[in-house]
Amino acid sequence: MHIVVGTTNKAKVACVVSTAETIFAVAHGSVTVEAVDVVSGVSSQPMSAEESQRGALQRAKLAIEQSGNTADFGVGLEGGVEQIGDRWFECGWMCVVERATGRIGWGSSARFEMSQKIMRKIIDEKKELAEIMDELTGETDVRSHAGAMGILTDGHLGRAAAYSHGLIFAFAPFLSDREKYWDS
Numbered sequence: 001m002h003i004v005v006g007t008t009n010k011a012k013v014a015c016v017v018s019t020a021e022t023i024f025a026v027a028h029g030s031v032t033v034e035a036v037d038v039v040s041g042v043s044s045q046p047m048s049a050e051e052s053q054r055g056a057l058q059r060a061k062l063a064i065e066q067s068g069n070t071a072d073f074g075v076g077l078e079g080g081v082e083q084i085g086d087r088w089f090e091c092g093w094m095c096v097v098e099r100a101t102g103r104i105g106w107g108s109s110a111r112f113e114m115s116q117k118i119m120r121k122i123i124d125e126k127k128e129l130a131e132i133m134d135e136l137t138g139e140t141d142v143r144s145h146a147g148a149m150g151i152l153t154d155g156h157l158g159r160a161a162a163y164s165h166g167l168i169f170a171f172a173p174f175l176s177d178r179e180k181y182w183d184s
């Protein structure tokens, strides 16, 4: 089983490695995860679920191309903020493309609320969440480790773990009976 993911962000790659091993290792023996740098085609700070989904889809498709069209699956993970009513949430979207068929699976992480303090920096100061987290923590590259998710939950749910459920859901069409549950 060869999976290619369209990012080199360590937290995202760790999520794909551990999730792929969990869901495929028994059935497929060895699982190889290749990480390639691709452009998401969306802004560095996506501002809606739709924009994050577009980024995840482009990453998955370009990752397959970059692997020389050899991978079984391309994966794209894209984090962004999204507004529901008058509240803003951070959420990661996951897209899986099966190279042989072009079939696509979707999932997302759980969402968590962004404070007005952080949203003001994103909206008014046009800053990216990654930059804000580095500023507030005094650390560098929070995005590739605990992520905002890990910092704001005091380490109880880091970015890699939070993205894992969404990635399992994105693989769902390839894990369960196609005829019985899914559109062809």
Ligand SMILES: O=c1[nH]c(=O)c2ncn([C@@H]3O[C@H](COP(=O)(O)OP(=O)(O)OP(=O)(O)O)[C@@H](O)[C@H]3O)c2[nH]1
Residues within 6 Å of the ligand: 006, 007, 008, 009, 012, 044, 045, 046, 077, 078, 079, 080, 090, 091, 092, 128, 129, 130, 131, 133, 142, 143, 144, 146, 147, 148, 149, 150, 158, 159
């Ligand atoms: O969903 C998230 N969970 C987190 O815990 C988290 N911590 C920081 N961010 C930031 O949200 C923005 C979009 O994320 P993003 O997926 O577009 O890009 P990224 O720069 O982190 O990775 P990549 O572009 O190298 O693949 C970027 O500013 C991220 O850094 C997070 N997003």
